[in-house]
Amino acid sequence: MRTLVFIPAWNEEASVDAVIADVRTHLPEADILVVDDGSADSTTERAQAAGVLVATLPFNQGLGAALQTGYLYALRQGYDFCAHLDADGQHPASEVARLLTEVREDRADLVIGSRYAAQPEPLPGAEPEGEDYEATWSRRIGINVFRFILTLATRQRFTDTTSGMRAANRRVMKLFSENYSPDFAEIESLQLAVREGLRVEEVPVRMLERTGGSSFLTPLRSAFFIFKGLVVILVGLFKPRHAEAE
Amino acid sequence: MTAALAPFAAQADHVSLTAQTRIIAAALAILFMVWILDLIRRDRLQERYSVVWFVAGLAMLAGAAFPGLLKLVADVMGVRDTNVALFSIVLLLLLGLALNFSVIMSRQAAQITRLAQERAIERAREQAAREELEKRVGGEGEGSVRE
Numbered sequence: 001m002r003t004l005v006f007i008p009a010w011n012e013e014a015s016v017d018a019v020i021a022d023v024r025t026h027l028p029e030a031d032i033l034v035v036d037d038g039s040a041d042s043t044t045e046r047a048q049a050a051g052v053l054v055a056t057l058p059f060n061q062g063l064g065a066a067l068q069t070g071y072l073y074a075l076r077q078g079y080d081f082c083a084h085l086d087a088d089g090q091h092p093a094s095e096v097a098r099l100l101t102e103v104r105e106d107r108a109d110l111v112i113g114s115r116y117a118a119q120p121e122p123l124p125g126a127e128p129e130g131e132d133y134e135a136t137w138s139r140r141i142g143i144n145v146f147r148f149i150l151t152l153a154t155r156q157r158f159t160d161t162t163s164g165m166r167a168a169n170r171r172v173m174k175l176f177s178e179n180y181s182p183d184f185a186e187i188e189s190l191q192l193a194v195r196e197g198l199r200v201e202e203v204p205v206r207m208l209e210r211t212g213g214s215s216f217l218t219p220l221r222s223a224f225f226i227f228k229g230l231v232v233i234l235v236g237l238f239k240p241r242h243a244e245a246e
Numbered sequence: 247m248t249a250a251l252a253p254f255a256a257q258a259d260h261v262s263l264t265a266q267t268r269i270i271a272a273a274l275a276i277l278f279m280v281w282i283l284d285l286i287r288r289d290r291l292q293e294r295y296s297v298v299w300f301v302a303g304l305a306m307l308a309g310a311a312f313p314g315l316l317k318l319v320a321d322v323m324g325v326r327d328t329n330v331a332l333f334s335i336v337l338l339l340l341l342g343l344a345l346n347f348s349v350i351m352s353r354q355a356a357q358i359t360r361l362a363q364e365r366a367i368e369r370a371r372e373q374a375a376r377e378e379l380e381k382r383v384g385g386e387g388e389g390s391v392r393e
């Protein structure tokens with residue numbers, strides 16, 4: 001059983017090494033792929049120097065396209081399971097390990113790490129170090145709007161719709177490598193997976209504050225984000241179902 | 247009241263397309279189509295995207311040659327003023343064209359994304375192959391090729 005952990009990274013030279021080291025420590029059995037989304041900095045060089053493979057997109061294509069690259073690679077290279085986490089140090093690899101356990105034991109096809117579900121007791125010796133994650137107000141509005149709408153659209157309760165920490169099996173790799181909205185990856189992918197009859201599960205995780213760089217979500221962008229999200233979810237309701245995954 | 251206005255309406259129809267307007271419109275339509283042809287000839291425009299422009303040019307030419315057509319269309323649309331009919335048709339046509347371009351753009355954006363992804367994956371594979379080779383060469387040469 002082979003596992004790929006991929007890390008979408010866009011101008012994350014400040015933190016990518018640490019994230020790779022973290023994944024190595026907590027997921028020693030997994031292969032690591034950094035997907036460099038057309039960074040202008042030395043993200044690719046840093047990751048290669050750290051000894052992992054890097055899929056460098058020739059130009060910035062956005063988070064959705066970067067994640068899809070990871071799913072496509074995992075599918076083509078015949079991995080059984082895959083997981084992804086942010087390159088900014090917000091996602092402790094110890095928590096990703098818990099998501100992977102769920103898909104490996106076949107309790108779900110797609111597992112989402114949720115910041116807002118009831119918090120778990122950290123495993124002894126695996127407490128992630130750093131400041132706990134606090135969402136900005138603009139993000140909190142977006143989060144709540146999406147939580148509500150996505151729950152309506154999927155009739156399944158989601159608390160953290162924009163989480164970028166996920167684990168998946170081959171069924172999900174197949175689905176996402178063909179259909180993954182470049183515009184609105186996180187939310188539409190959840191809706192899509194539920195519609196295709198896949199088992200999607202949330203697992204409570206801890207996330208940390210960014211260690212370097214800055215988030216791309218300014219209040220204005222958030223508003224645009226929400227608007228796009230509404231359109232995406234609405235349209236998603238009427239999309240034809242794909243042939244059954246697998 | 248209506249009867250009193252009728253001659254004005256008829257005159258308005260007349261004024262909207264004078265012989266001068268028709269000649270200018272026809273000349274423009276022909277120029278336009280020649281321009282399209284030239285763009286195709288110089289490989290600046292692909293044939294498949296030129297069809298819609300030819301149709302637009304021909305429609306313009308037809309409208310100039312047979313003003314009766316325009317009158318007919320206006321009647322069908324239920325507008326008395328042929329100018330209004332003309333403008334609405336052109337507006338709708340442009341709107342349709344703009345949407346058509348958005349559709350084409352979306353398709354091409356998806357294709358570009360996939361191309362970029364394929365290239366990225368290829369790069370990772372190249373890196374893997376290179377490192378594999380370096381390892382093998384390094385192993386044989388007992389560290390002599392080490393950096």
Ligand SMILES: Nc1nc2c(ncn2[C@@H]2O[C@H](COP(=O)(O)OP(=O)(O)O)[C@@H](O)[C@H]2O)c(=O)[nH]1
Binds near residue numbers: 061066090
């Ligand atoms: N903002 C942004 N992040 C990208 C892109 N491509 C890949 N990423 C990576 O996606 C992850 C999430 O980005 P981030 O800005 O931290 O989002 P947030 O954690 O949801 O605030 C980071 O690891 C980025 O490096 C992109 O085009 N834009």
Ligand SMILES: [Mg+2]
Binds near residue numbers: 088090210215
């Ligand atoms: Mg982040």
